[in-house]
Amino acid sequence: MRILLVEDDAEVARFVRKGLAEAGHNVEHAGNGRDGLFLAASEPFDILVLDRMLPGGVDGVRLVETLRAQGNRTPVLFLSALSAVDERVKGLKAGGDDYLVKPFAFAELLARVEVLARRPTMDAPATRLRIADLEMDLLARSVTRAGKRIEIQPREFRLLEHLLRHAGQVVTRTMLLEKVWDYHFDPQTNVIDVHVSRLRQKIDKGFDRPLIHTVRNAGYMIRAEA
Amino acid sequence: MPEGVVTPPPAFPRGEAVGRWEGMLRFMRSAGFRFALLFAVIFIGASALFALVLWYATAGSLDRQTDAAVRTDALGLIERWREGGPGAVSEAIADRLASDVEGTAIYLLLDANDARLAGNLDRWPPGLPPEATWTFGTVQREGAQIEARLYAIELGERYSLVVGRDVAEKQKLRTLLAEGIAWAAVAAAAFALLGAAVLRRAVEMRLRPAALTAQAIAAGDLSRRVPISQRADEFDRLGGSMNDMLERIDRLMAGVRGVSDSIAHDLRTPIARARAKLEEALGEQTDAETLRAAMEQGIADLDHITRVFGALLRIAEAEAGARRAAFAPLDLVPVLADVAEFYGAVAETGGQSIAVDLPVRLDVVGDRDLLAQAVGNLIDNALKFTPSGGSVRISARAPARERIDIVVEDTGPGLSATDRARAGERFFRADASRGTPGSGLGLSLVRAVAHLHGGDLFLEDASPGAPVRGLRATIRLGVA
Numbered sequence: 001m002r003i004l005l006v007e008d009d010a011e012v013a014r015f016v017r018k019g020l021a022e023a024g025h026n027v028e029h030a031g032n033g034r035d036g037l038f039l040a041a042s043e044p045f046d047i048l049v050l051d052r053m054l055p056g057g058v059d060g061v062r063l064v065e066t067l068r069a070q071g072n073r074t075p076v077l078f079l080s081a082l083s084a085v086d087e088r089v090k091g092l093k094a095g096g097d098d099y100l101v102k103p104f105a106f107a108e109l110l111a112r113v114e115v116l117a118r119r120p121t122m123d124a125p126a127t128r129l130r131i132a133d134l135e136m137d138l139l140a141r142s143v144t145r146a147g148k149r150i151e152i153q154p155r156e157f158r159l160l161e162h163l164l165r166h167a168g169q170v171v172t173r174t175m176l177l178e179k180v181w182d183y184h185f186d187p188q189t190n191v192i193d194v195h196v197s198r199l200r201q202k203i204d205k206g207f208d209r210p211l212i213h214t215v216r217n218a219g220y221m222i223r224a225e226a
Numbered sequence: 227m228p229e230g231v232v233t234p235p236p237a238f239p240r241g242e243a244v245g246r247w248e249g250m251l252r253f254m255r256s257a258g259f260r261f262a263l264l265f266a267v268i269f270i271g272a273s274a275l276f277a278l279v280l281w282y283a284t285a286g287s288l289d290r291q292t293d294a295a296v297r298t299d300a301l302g303l304i305e306r307w308r309e310g311g312p313g314a315v316s317e318a319i320a321d322r323l324a325s326d327v328e329g330t331a332i333y334l335l336l337d338a339n340d341a342r343l344a345g346n347l348d349r350w351p352p353g354l355p356p357e358a359t360w361t362f363g364t365v366q367r368e369g370a371q372i373e374a375r376l377y378a379i380e381l382g383e384r385y386s387l388v389v390g391r392d393v394a395e396k397q398k399l400r401t402l403l404a405e406g407i408a409w410a411a412v413a414a415a416a417f418a419l420l421g422a423a424v425l426r427r428a429v430e431m432r433l434r435p436a437a438l439t440a441q442a443i444a445a446g447d448l449s450r451r452v453p454i455s456q457r458a459d460e461f462d463r464l465g466g467s468m469n470d471m472l473e474r475i476d477r478l479m480a481g482v483r484g485v486s487d488s489i490a491h492d493l494r495t496p497i498a499r500a501r502a503k504l505e506e507a508l509g510e511q512t513d514a515e516t517l518r519a520a521m522e523q524g525i526a527d528l529d530h531i532t533r534v535f536g537a538l539l540r541i542a543e544a545e546a547g548a549r550r551a552a553f554a555p556l557d558l559v560p561v562l563a564d565v566a567e568f569y570g571a572v573a574e575t576g577g578q579s580i581a582v583d584l585p586v587r588l589d590v591v592g593d594r595d596l597l598a599q600a601v602g603n604l605i606d607n608a609l610k611f612t613p614s615g616g617s618v619r620i621s622a623r624a625p626a627r628e629r630i631d632i633v634v635e636d637t638g639p640g641l642s643a644t645d646r647a648r649a650g651e652r653f654f655r656a657d658a659s660r661g662t663p664g665s666g667l668g669l670s671l672v673r674a675v676a677h678l679h680g681g682d683l684f685l686e687d688a689s690p691g692a693p694v695r696g697l698r699a700t701i702r703l704g705v706a
Contacts, residue, residue: 083536084543085552085595103532105525155567181568185540185599186533188606188668194571 001025001046001117006036006063007079008055012102016049019106020113033058040067045074047117049109052080052091061094068095075116079104085184107218111170118169129164132224134203134211136164145203155180156199163212163222172219196220258429262422269421273414277407285400289375292391293360296377299331300389307381312337315387316344332367332374332390338383351388354378365390373397432461436468448476481545492534500527537667544596544674558588558597558622558630565598566620569605577614580605583621588630590703592679600675601632603668604699608636611697629681632701635688640695646685672701680704 003025007013010031017027028045030036033054040048040063048067050060058066064076076098078091083101091099098112129136133146141157143150152160159180163171173192177183196212204210213221299322306314312335319333323346334345342349348366357380365374376390435453442450451472452465500523507520566582573580590597601620608618616637624630641649649669673683681702688696 083539085593089552101536103528105529181564183568183598183602184595185602186536187568187599187602189572189609191568191572194575195568198571198574 001114002044003027003047003049003113003117004030004036004040004043004045005049006030006033006040006054006060007049007051008032008053009051012079015106016109019110023110023114025113032056033060033063037063037066040074041070041072047113048074048076049113050076050078050096052078052082052087060096061091064091064095077109077112077116079109088184105217107170107215108172108174111172111175111219114169115166115171115175118166129161129167131164131167131222132209132211133207134164136160143203145207150202152199152202156195156202159195159199160203160222163220166222168221168223170215170218170221175219256426256430258426258433261429262426265425266418266422269418270414273411273418277410281403281407285403288396288399292375292393292396296375296389296391300377300379300387303333303387303389304379304381307385307387312343312385315381319344330392330395332365332372332376332388332392334388336386338385343385345388347388350386351376354388362393367392436461436465439468443472448472448479478545481542493531496527496531496534500524500531503527534667537671540596540599541667541671541674544671544678547678550593550678552593552595553591554594555589555591556594558590558592558632559584559586561594561598562601562620562622562632565601565605569602569609572606573609573618576609576612578609578612579617581617581619583619585623588622588624590630590679592703593675596675596678600672600701601634603672604634604701607668607699608634608638608697611638612636613638628704630703632703633698635696635698637688637694637696640687640697641685649685672699676701676703 003020005013005016005020005027007016007029008031013029013031017029020027028039028043030039034056036048036050036054037058048064050063052060054060054063060078060080067074067076076096078096078099079102080087080091080099081102082088088099097116100109100112127137127139129138135144136157137143138161143152143157143160159176162176162180176192176196177187200210200212204212211222211224213223215221303315303318306318310317315335319335322331323333332345332347334347334350335343336350337343340350346367348369351363351365354361354363354376355378357378359378361376361378363374363376364371365376372392373394374390375393376388378386378388380386439450439452451469454462454465454469503520504524507517512520562584563582566580570580605618605620612618618637619635620633621635622630622632669683676683681704684700684702686698686700688698
């Protein structure tokens with residue numbers, strides 16, 4: 001994937017760039033908003049990773065607003081040290097797609113970048129999600145594995161749906177918290193782990209091949225191969 | 227000039243005068259002075275009006291009586307003139323003079339040659355024109371000079387008549403009255419000034435405590451409060467508002483202090499620990515595996531610090547009221563149900579149960595995320611301290627029109643009265659909880675969220691008197 005990173009802090013930029021490159025992505029870097037805007041407007045990228053506060057007169061929010069005004073729909077992930085809810089809302093309103101507060105774990109950034117860049121196209125809304133022998137019917141709201149119906153609660157259904165929509169991608173705990181529960185706070189305990197393990201009990205227990213995998217230091221992933 | 231002798235600074239004789247002048251200006255600019263001035267003006271105005279009415283009703287009335295008597299007299303004489311000519315008039319005058327007991331009547335009838343036909347005046351009053359006019363004048367009656375009110379008419383055939391009344395008595399009364407009013411005016415002015423001074427002083431005295439308090443606070447003593455009298459008047463209300471404001475400022479200051487204290491303690495400590503561990507790993511002859519473990523631990527420590535920091539910021543945000551921007555009307559019931567379900571999974575793994583008792587609908591205006599987090603913190607706490615097999619009960623109701631209580635009860639050991647009082651302070655952790663994970667910020671956040679929503683957090687025993695008393699935490703929201 002071609003990623004544009006606009007970040008003024010050299011150390012953070014180097015770290016993010018290196019990490020993304022190691023994950024197999026092609027990263028362009030701009031150190032200020034003006035250069036970032038120029039690059040983003042003139043070259044195609046799969047995703048933009050923007051610092052919220054940038055030198056050079058064009059900050060992250062302005063950059064996105066300008067791009068969106070030009071009809072550029074490239075997904076945008078904001079990085080910011082501003083954690084206040086207002087700031088977050090401002091970033092998302094301007095046209096950002098996701099918001100990650102500094103400091104962050106690189107795994108969190110990578111997971112969000114990959115999920116954003118491979119957003120499912122919305123032109124053909126899926127009514128069924130499938131992986132290996134697990135099948136989810138979004139209309140009937142039923143889940144079957146190997147033809148056997150699995151009883152599942154509404155929230156577990158949403159959790160599984162989220163995992164399935166991003167099958168093969170790492171989904172972090174915070175992402176699940178934000179996307180499945182719409183909570184933007186620290187729940188203090190490992191609540192997400194408990195929910196995933198409950199789901200796992202229902203989906204994977206009694207089958208020889210587990211589908212939900214824990215990715216160390218990052219989160220969870222649903223995939224067919226072991 | 228020998229050393230040590232310092233020439234005195236030149237005196238500024240104008241300085242003092244200027245100072246006095248400025249003091250005068252300041253005095254005149256004071257609100258107390260203006261109120262007092264207004265009072266004096268109104269008082270003097272009222273007194274003047276009073277005197278005017280008095281004058282009109284007494285002296286004015288006397289004048290009008292005199293004029294009426296003179297006019298009636300004159301009309302009567304004119305009547306006689308028409309009926310009987312000069313002779314009849316002379317007769318009438320003689321009659322009237324004879325019946326004038328008080329001796330105040332004045333008549334004079336002159337013929338065409340200015341010869342006196344009748345009357346008690348020696349001669350025509352000098353300067354009095356012989357036509358119908360009213361005047362005051364000095365006349366000569368039977369040899370004596372007297373003050374009189376006069377009415378002169380020409381009767382025809384160049385006969386002229388003057389009718390009048392001696393007003394000496396009335397003048398005397400008038401003078402007395404005028405003197406009285408003058409004295410009263412002086413007294414009124416004195417009272418006005420005295421009243422003004424008293425008023426000014428009263429305003430100053432009533433404002434002084436507030437002013438002194440404000441000065442002390444400006445000087446940095448935030449503990450001072452405006453003393454409130456028993457009068458419950460405007461000044462007391464102002465003082466009360468000032469005290470409320472100071473209370474709020476004090477709380478915010480305490481919050482800031484609390485944050486710096488907690489930064490000092492609960493951020494420095496883990497930072498120091500992480501640093502020590504990293505340094506230790508670096509200094510020793512260690513293999514790659516140990517080094518790696520140390521670094522992972524370091525990152526975990528940093529993550530913990532970040533979380534504490536995030537919690538502190540969130541509390542500060544809630545306390546500063548900055549999150550009101552995220553306020554929206556919402557139904558509390560699904561929010562609570564979601565949180566209960568969210569933590570329900572945790573309860574299940576711990577062998578505890580969560581019971582939910584919610585009404586159909588509870589409308590509030592609030593911040594969904596913060597409310598969910600606050601209730602989540604309470605549930606998280608309850609689950610931490612409730613033993614396996616215990617239960618946590620979440621309920622909500624609106625006991626009054628503008629109030630909503632969210633209650634989280636557990637069957638844990640509860641809190642002692644002293645711990646209860648301290649719970650909610652940043653980083654306070656009861657001794658019993660030292661072994662459990664947590665930052666000690668949970669209840670602080672709950673309290674801040676409750677305050678943000680116009681309410682408070684209350685802690686009490688869930689079942690008082692029972693061996694296992696449990697804890698009942700109530701978030702009371704003021705529905706604005």
